[in-house]
Structures are given as structure tokens and as C-alpha cells.
Amino acid sequence: MRGETIEQIFHSAVEVFAHSGFERAKIDDVARHAGVAKGTIYYHFKGKEELFVALMRDGMEKMTEQIHRQMGREPDPLRRLRALLQAQVEYLYEHGTFAKLLLSESWGSVERQQEFRAKIRELVELIEEVLIQGAEEGSFRPQMSHHDTAVAMFGAISVSVLQDLFSPERTGTREERVAGLVANLEKLFVDGVVVSKGKT
Amino acid sequence: MRGETIEQIFHSAVEVFAHSGFERAKIDDVARHAGVAKGTIYYHFKGKEELFVALMRDGMEKMTEQIHRQMGREPDPLRRLRALLQAQVEYLYEHGTFAKLLLSESWGSVERQQEFRAKIRELVELIEEVLIQGAEEGSFRPQMSHHDTAVAMFGAISVSVLQDLFSPERTGTREERVAGLVANLEKLFVDGVVVSKGKT
Amino acid sequence: MRGETIEQIFHSAVEVFAHSGFERAKIDDVARHAGVAKGTIYYHFKGKEELFVALMRDGMEKMTEQIHRQMGREPDPLRRLRALLQAQVEYLYEHGTFAKLLLSESWGSVERQQEFRAKIRELVELIEEVLIQGAEEGSFRPQMSHHDTAVAMFGAISVSVLQDLFSPERTGTREERVAGLVANLEKLFVDGVVVSKGKT
Amino acid sequence: MRGETIEQIFHSAVEVFAHSGFERAKIDDVARHAGVAKGTIYYHFKGKEELFVALMRDGMEKMTEQIHRQMGREPDPLRRLRALLQAQVEYLYEHGTFAKLLLSESWGSVERQQEFRAKIRELVELIEEVLIQGAEEGSFRPQMSHHDTAVAMFGAISVSVLQDLFSPERTGTREERVAGLVANLEKLFVDGVVVSKGKT
DNA sequence: AATGAATGAGTTTTCATTCAT
DNA sequence: GATGAATGAAAACTCATTCAT
Numbered sequence: 001m002r003g004e005t006i007e008q009i010f011h012s013a014v015e016v017f018a019h020s021g022f023e024r025a026k027i028d029d030v031a032r033h034a035g036v037a038k039g040t041i042y043y044h045f046k047g048k049e050e051l052f053v054a055l056m057r058d059g060m061e062k063m064t065e066q067i068h069r070q071m072g073r074e075p076d077p078l079r080r081l082r083a084l085l086q087a088q089v090e091y092l093y094e095h096g097t098f099a100k101l102l103l104s105e106s107w108g109s110v111e112r113q114q115e116f117r118a119k120i121r122e123l124v125e126l127i128e129e130v131l132i133q134g135a136e137e138g139s140f141r142p143q144m145s146h147h148d149t150a151v152a153m154f155g156a157i158s159v160s161v162l163q164d165l166f167s168p169e170r171t172g173t174r175e176e177r178v179a180g181l182v183a184n185l186e187k188l189f190v191d192g193v194v195v196s197k198g199k200t
Numbered sequence: 201m202r203g204e205t206i207e208q209i210f211h212s213a214v215e216v217f218a219h220s221g222f223e224r225a226k227i228d229d230v231a232r233h234a235g236v237a238k239g240t241i242y243y244h245f246k247g248k249e250e251l252f253v254a255l256m257r258d259g260m261e262k263m264t265e266q267i268h269r270q271m272g273r274e275p276d277p278l279r280r281l282r283a284l285l286q287a288q289v290e291y292l293y294e295h296g297t298f299a300k301l302l303l304s305e306s307w308g309s310v311e312r313q314q315e316f317r318a319k320i321r322e323l324v325e326l327i328e329e330v331l332i333q334g335a336e337e338g339s340f341r342p343q344m345s346h347h348d349t350a351v352a353m354f355g356a357i358s359v360s361v362l363q364d365l366f367s368p369e370r371t372g373t374r375e376e377r378v379a380g381l382v383a384n385l386e387k388l389f390v391d392g393v394v395v396s397k398g399k400t
Numbered sequence: 401m402r403g404e405t406i407e408q409i410f411h412s413a414v415e416v417f418a419h420s421g422f423e424r425a426k427i428d429d430v431a432r433h434a435g436v437a438k439g440t441i442y443y444h445f446k447g448k449e450e451l452f453v454a455l456m457r458d459g460m461e462k463m464t465e466q467i468h469r470q471m472g473r474e475p476d477p478l479r480r481l482r483a484l485l486q487a488q489v490e491y492l493y494e495h496g497t498f499a500k501l502l503l504s505e506s507w508g509s510v511e512r513q514q515e516f517r518a519k520i521r522e523l524v525e526l527i528e529e530v531l532i533q534g535a536e537e538g539s540f541r542p543q544m545s546h547h548d549t550a551v552a553m554f555g556a557i558s559v560s561v562l563q564d565l566f567s568p569e570r571t572g573t574r575e576e577r578v579a580g581l582v583a584n585l586e587k588l589f590v591d592g593v594v595v596s597k598g599k600t
Numbered sequence: 601m602r603g604e605t606i607e608q609i610f611h612s613a614v615e616v617f618a619h620s621g622f623e624r625a626k627i628d629d630v631a632r633h634a635g636v637a638k639g640t641i642y643y644h645f646k647g648k649e650e651l652f653v654a655l656m657r658d659g660m661e662k663m664t665e666q667i668h669r670q671m672g673r674e675p676d677p678l679r680r681l682r683a684l685l686q687a688q689v690e691y692l693y694e695h696g697t698f699a700k701l702l703l704s705e706s707w708g709s710v711e712r713q714q715e716f717r718a719k720i721r722e723l724v725e726l727i728e729e730v731l732i733q734g735a736e737e738g739s740f741r742p743q744m745s746h747h748d749t750a751v752a753m754f755g756a757i758s759v760s761v762l763q764d765l766f767s768p769e770r771t772g773t774r775e776e777r778v779a780g781l782v783a784n785l786e787k788l789f790v791d792g793v794v795v796s797k798g799k800t
Numbered sequence: 801a802a803t804g805a806a807t808g809a810g811t812t813t814t815c816a817t818t819c820a821t
Numbered sequence: 822g823a824t825g826a827a828t829g830a831a832a833a834c835t836c837a838t839t840c841a842t
Contacts, residue, residue: 003826005827021223021308022223023221023222023223024223026810026812027811027812036827036828037827037828038828038829039814039815039827039829040826040828042813042814042815043827043828047812048811048813078394100307103303103304104304104305104307105304106304107303107304107362108221108300108304109219117363117366124363131393140394140395141387141391141392141395143384143387143388143393144383144384144387145380145384148360148364148380148381148384149384149388149393151359151360151363151364152357152359152384152385153356153388154359155355155356155357155359155363156353156356156359157352157355158355159352159354159356159358159359160351160352160355163320163324163351163355164348164351166307180344180345180348183344184343184344184348184349185352187344188352188353188392189388189392190392190393190394191341191391191394192389192390192391192392193281193334193341193343193390194339194340194390194391195339195341205801205802226835226836226837227838228836228837231804236802237804238804238838239802239803239804239839240801240803240804242837242839243801243803244801247838248838403805405806420708421708422623423621423623423624426831426832426833427832428832428833436807437807438807438833438834439807439808439809439834439836440806442833442834442836443804443805443807444805448833448834478794503704503707504703504707504708505704506704507703507704507762507766508619508620508700508704509619517766524763531793534793538795539794539795540793540795541787541791541792541794543784543787543793544783548760548764548780548784549784551760551763551764552756552757552759552760552784552785552788553756553788554759555755555756555759555760555763556752556753556755557752558755558759559751559756559758559759560748562707563717563724563755564748564751566707566717583744584743584744584749585752587744588749589788589793590793591741591791591794592789592791592792593681593731593734593740593741593743593789593790594678594740594741594790595738595739595741605823627815628815636823637823637824637825638824639817639823639825639826640822642816642817642818643822643823643824647816648816648817
């Protein structure tokens with residue numbers, strides 16, 4: 001298992017990186033925050049970049065893992081979509097710092113950014129699979145491009161969470177906020193905004 | 201009208217900031233790219249921050265303006281939504297560099313970032329109005345929170361555009377790509393993913 | 401012509417590098433010594449390495465140049481050899497700091513060291529030419545390898561100078577010391593150590 | 601006898617120090633190269649400096665020893681000179697790494713460097729003795745300064761060896777190379793470059 | 801208006817050395 | 822005897838900003 005110190009550094013690094021973004025973040029701060037000497041960080045990580053990438057990798061892994069766990073083996077596509085939605089929103093809301101980094105540090109040509117986008121693609125594919133499964137099964141409308149739709153849904157989810165996290169005027173407990181966001185997204189994704197004549 | 205030199209600097213700054221992000225971007229690079237001396241930039245702008253903010257303000261302004269122009273006075277909510285969608289996607293796709301900055305430089309507590317989020321909120325409100333109007337008029341389903349739904353839609357739009365712009369394997373002309381994205385988003389927003397018995 | 405500041409930095413850099421060797425030398429010291437800010441050095445030179453290489457290049461150039469000048473157009477090989485000897489010893493003695501760097505920083509596989517060796521080869525070739533010329537003309541004994549002999553002579557010259565410079569107990573004016581070294585080297589190179597029967 | 605581990609460290613240290621020079625060499629590299637932990641080196645040696653000095657002392661000792669052995673008790677000055685030459689070239693060529701360190705780490709005011717110069721002086725004195733003996737015996741020309749001549753010869757020897765070792769284009773077996781260098785140096789030292797009428 | 805040399809505070813990174821196990 | 826994680830002082834290097842011309 002990963003050592004105590006590394007865990008410590010990791011934890012502090014998330015805080016600091018999220019608070020300041022990759023460039024603004026100072027290794028000095030990570031060290032101070034973690035209660036270790038600066039050299040210790042360089043003993044465990046090659047440099048700022050490596051630490052950050054390790055961090056994000058870890059975050060994405062945990063996220064994917066938790067989502068998988070929460071979705072379980074639900075066979076019904078609609079319920080599966082709901083579970084996925086709930087899981088993603090919950091995770092991102094819980095790890096707002098990570099969510100912020102994901103959305104702000106993924107667009108560019110630096111190698112690390114390409115890796116992040118690849119990770120995002122994994123998340124998108126999770127959604128995509130649910131969409132495809134639903135379409136095959138007949139309960140979901142076949143999409144022009146399941147992938148593009150999945151991307152749009154991921155965008156909706158992540159930006160919703162971030163916007164909410166950065167809204168100073170938001171009220172209610174975290175659970176309530178999450179529930180609200182999930183319900184809203186579900187409504188949008190499932191039924192769209194237009195009143196369908198066939199439904200009440 | 202703004203002088204030749206300032207225009208030059210502005211133009212180069214967009215390029216450089218978009219390529220590297222605010223922190224990574226170097227004034228030196230902007231100067232070289234613009235073909236002026238570094239001092240010249242400081243003669244016209246107070247500093248890096250001011251240059252960047254001026255830039256973003258300009259971009260947001262043009263965006264809002266163009267969107268307003270494109271939407272015209274279309275009274276039908278559904279058509280109005282379509283027009284809005286088309287306009288936003290088109291603008292962001294066209295100004296990918298700006299889209300990238302918008303999504304990556306808006307999350308944080310630095311003052312400038314709060315200003316960017318405020319601008320995003322303006323865009324979101326544009327969507328919100330359409331939703332509200334549609335709901336009042338009866339063609340749109342009343343949302344739990346029109347604002348949250350609008351945010352979600354904005355997220356879907358912007359992330360879709362960015363993901364597409366950074367996809368190396370994308371094919372087709374820009375017009376085709378934009379049309380595809382718009383069609384897909386429209387489908388999702390209007391009808392959702394679930395097959396409704398009442399519709400064909 | 402090269403700017404005042406650069407000249408200043410150059411001058412200080414020779415001092416500092418020679419005193420401490422490449423690795424031990426601190427850019428901070430060069431800056432302080434030159435009376436400029438650290439940043440100024442980095443404004444003019446890419447880094448420590450570039451400064452050092454520029455320095456050595458400059459030193460070698462001046463050395464070659466001065467030697468050429470001093471040797472003039474003397475056609476007689478023996479006199480030419482003497483002139484060369486005198487010029488090399490004089491220059492190295494005068495620029496002991498440079499001599500030290502040349503001998504201590506030229507052996508290794510770092511690129512810069514290869515360049516230094518190439519420069520040394522130029523000096524060696526100067527000697528070689530004299531030897532070949534003398535051999536063709538008949539006054540010098542044909543050597544097994546003029547190049548190897550030239551290398552040996554260069555080694556003798558440079559180490560003699562360094563050893564003398566670092567001898568705490570040396571006496572006499574610089575001119576006397578140089579004259580002594582030159583005379584001694586000349587004796588060795590010209591006649592060898594063995595008593596030849598054909599000479600008194 | 602010295603323990604296995606110490607021997608290992610010693611051996612690796614020679615490699616690493618020779619490859620990078622004293623300053624550039626990292627204890628980490630020595631440890632990795634030796635297959636021991638960094639702490640182990642500090643268990644056996646007080647520090648980097650001590651390790652290096654111990655190393656050089658060892659090298660110088662072995663060198664002096666081997667040279668003495670090879671020279672034997674040859675009474676004839678000329679043959680004695682030849683033997684000395686052969687022994688020095690051979691040792692330095694064989695221990696090129698050591699030769700490099702000797703020439704590059706001996707010029708400076710750090711204590712260790714003074715010690716190295718003292719050791720060099722020992723080598724020089726070996727040569728000096730031969731010269732003096734030859735002069736007293738009558739077969740060598742009396743020198744202005746036997747010491748200076750000896751220094752020059754040492755310089756010629758060591759630089760010749762180094763230049764050869766670092767020549768990428770050198771050909772032939774090591775024995776051949778050594779033999780060539782020795783022959784050439786002998787020719788130079790014994791007869792000089794000038795054709796003397798009294799010899800064939 | 802424009803320039804570009806100079807600055808120095810701020811960061812990242814390195815590495816010999818220590819020490820608890 | 823041996824280990825290797827942890828340290829922190831010491832350097833190298835960056836870059837937004839200033840200012841004399």
C-alpha cells in the first residue's frame with residue numbers, strides 16, 4: 001500500500017493545485033501544507049508535473065471506480081442512466097477541487113492535457129455505453145452520434161456542478177444540492193425541454 | 201478606432217493566451233508574435249492581467265452581440281432555442297481559442313475569474329429567458345429550475361465544442377461539424393433520450 | 401561592438417569560473433562581481449553553460465589570434481618554433497585562469513568538453529604545421545607522427561605553465577618566469593635531453 | 601583486507617567520478633552503480649570529499665608503486681628514462697579515468713587539489729631524479745632546471761595519453777597505441793625535433 | 801509612441817548528508 | 822553493517838514590470 005507520506009503529499013497537493021491551478025500552485029505550499037520538507041516531495045515525485053499528473057490519474061481512477069460501484073448491475077437503461085448521473089454528480093460535487101482541475105486543465109496541447117482528455121473520454125464512454133444499450137434495448141431514442149450526445153451530457157454534468165460549487169448564494173445541504181442537480185439533469189436528458197403530446 | 205499597434209497586440213495576445221493559458225503565457229511571446237517590443241505592450245496596457253481581461257471582455261461582448269443578432273426576433277420558443285443553439289455553437293467553434301479560455305480560466309477566486317463567471321452567467325441567462333418564455337407560452341415543459349437547466353445546456357454546448365475542437369480525428373468541413381453538433385444538441389435538449397410514446 | 405554590460409559580465413565570469421571551476425562557480429557570484437543583477441546575465445546568456453562556452457570560445461579565439469600575430473611570417477622553422485613557444489607560454493601565463501579552465505574542463509563527454517578539445521586541436525595543429533614545415537625543409541627530424549608530437553608539446557607547455565602558476569615558491573618577475581619556461585621548453589624540444597656526440 | 605562492500609564502492613566511485621568529475625558526480629550514482637544503498641556509502645566514508653580523496657590517494661599510490669616496480673634497478677640513465685616513460689604511459693592509459701581526474705582536479709586552491717598537486721610533484725620528482733642521474737653520469741645534457749624539464753615531460757606524457765583516450769578515431773589495440781605514444785615521446789625527449797649533424 | 805536592456809523577487813530543482821530502523 | 826526515506830540549504834532559472842532614451 002502507498003506510504004503515509006505519499007498519501008499526505010497527495011492530499012495536500014489536491015488542495016493546493018485545486019486552489020490555485022497548476023501554474024499558480026507552488027511546491028512550497030504543497031510541502032508546507034503536507035508538513036514535509038520540499039525535498040521530500042522531490043524524493044517521491046520527479047517534479048511538479050509528475051506530481052500533478054499522478055494526482056489527476058488517481059482522481060480519475062477513483063472516480064471511475066466509484067461510479068462503476070454505484071451503478072452496480074442495474075439492467076434497465078433508464079435506471080442505469082439515473083444511477084450514472086447520480087454517481088457522477090455526487091463524485092464531482094464531493095471532489096469539487098478535482099472537478100475544477102479536470103475542466104480547467106484539460107484543454108491544450110501539453111502532453112498532460114492530452115492524457116486528461118483521454119481520461120475524460122473514458123467517462124464519456126461510460127455514458128455512451130448506457131445510451132447504446134438503451135437504444136438497442138429500445139427504450140432510448142437512437143442518437144445521431146451516441147458519442148457526441150455522451151460528450152454533451154458530460155459537459156452538462158460537470159459545468160452544472162462547477163457552476164453550483166462556485167455560486168456564493170447557494171443554499172441547502174450538500175445532499176439537497178446534489179439531489180436538485182441530479183433531478184434537473186435527469187429531467188433534461190430524459191425528456192428534453194419540450195412538452196411531448198403523448199405524455200401528461 | 202483603436203490604433204494599428206493595439207489591434208496587433210490584441211490579436212497576438214488571443215493566440216498566445218489561448219495556446220498557453222493565462223499563467224503559462226509570456227508577455228515576451230505576445231510581443232514577439234505581435235512584432236512589437238515588450239515595452240510597447242506596457243505602454244498600451246497596464247499589465248498582463250489588464251491585457252487578458254480586456255481580451256476576454258472583448259470576446260464576451262462580441263459573442264453576446266453576435267448571438268443577439270443571429271437570434272433576431274423569432275417569437276416561437278422552439279425556433280428561438282434552435283437559433284440560440286446555432287449561434288452559440290457557431291461562435292464558440294469559430295473562436296475556439298476563446299472558448300478554451302472561457303472554460304479553463306473561469307473557475308477560481310481571483311477577481312478576474314469571478315468576472316468571467318459573471319459573463320458566463322449572462323450567456324446562461326440568455327438561454328434561461330428562452331426557456332422561461334417557452335414555459336409561459338406552453339410549448340416548453342416547466343423546469344424545476346430554469347436557471348439550472350440553462351447552466352446544464354451551456355455546459356453541454358461549450359464542452360461539446362471544445363471536445364470536438366481537440367479531437368484529432370474529426371473530419372468534414374467546419375460547417376458540417378457545427379451542423380452536426382447543433383443537430384445533436386438540439387435533439388438532446390428538445391426531446392431527451394427516451395422514446396416518448398406520444399411522438400413518432 | 402559588444403556592449404558595455406556584456407563585456408563586464410564576460411570579465412567577471414572569467415574570474416569566477418577560473419577561481420571555482422565550472423560546477424562550483426555560482427551565477428550569483430558572477431552577477432555580484434560584475435555589478436549587475438542576476439537577471440541581466442540571463443538576459444544576455446541562455447544560462448550558465450552558454451556563458452561559459454561563450455567565454456572559452458572567446459578565450460581560444462583571442463589566444464589563436466595573438467599567437468598568429470606574434471609568430472608573424474618568420475620563415476625559418478626553428479625560429480618559427482621558438483616564436484610559437486614564446487607566444488603560447490606568454491598567453492597562457494598571462495591568462496592563467498583561462499589556462500586552468502582549458503586543462504581542467506576539456507576532458508569528458510559533455511558536448512562543451514568536446515568543443516574545447518576541438519579548440520585545443522586547433523592549437524595543436526599550429527604546432528604540427530611548424531613541425532611538418534621543418535621536416536619538409538630538412539631542418540627538423542621527420543616524426544613518426546607529427547600530430548602526436550605536437551600534442552606532447554602542447555601538454556608540456558600547458559602543464560609547465562600551470563605548475564608554475566600554482567607554485568607558491570616561485571620567484572622573479574613574470575617576464576623572467578616566462579623566459580625561463582620558454583628557454584627550458586625550447587631546449588627540451590629542440591635538442592632533447594641526451595648529449596649528442598656531434599655537438600659540443 | 602578491505603571488505604567486499606568497500607571495494608565495490610571504491611570501484612564504482614572511480615567510474616562515476618571519472619565520468620563526471622568531482623562536482624558533477626552524484627553520490628546517488630555511485631550507490632546505484634555499486635548496488636548498495638546511499639546510506640552504506642556514508643557508513644564507510646565520511647562524505648563525498650573523503651571518498652574522492654581516498655580514491656585519488658589509492659590511485660596515486662598504486663601508480664607510484666607500479667612505476668617503481670617496472671623501472672627496477674636499471675642503472676643506465678637512457679634505459680631508465682625509457683622504462684619510466686613506458687611505465688607512466690602504460691599506467692595512465694590503463695587507468696584513463698584516473699588520468700583524467702588527475703589532470704582536471706588538480707588545479708585550484710581547495711586543499712584536496714593541493715594534495716593532488718603534491719602527488720603530481722612526486723611523479724615529477726621521479727623523472728627529475730633520472731634526469732639528474734643522467735646528467736651526473738654524463739649521458740644527459742645538464743638542464744637549466746631539471747625540475748622544470750621534468751614537469752614539461754610529465755605534461756607531455758599525461759596530455760598525450762588523455763588526448764589519445766578521447767580521440768574517437770584512434771585505431772589499433774591498446775598495446776599498439778601505448779607503444780606508439782611511448783616511442784613518440786621517447787623520440788621527442790631524447791633527441792628533440794632538430795636534426796643534429798652528429799647523429800645519423 | 802515605442803523600445804529593449806535591466807531588474808529582482810519568486811520558483812523549481814538538486815543533492816550531500818542525516819538518522820531511525 | 823546496511824538501508825533508504827527525509828531533509829533543507831544552495832543554485833539555477835523565469836518573467837512581469839520598469840525606465841531611460
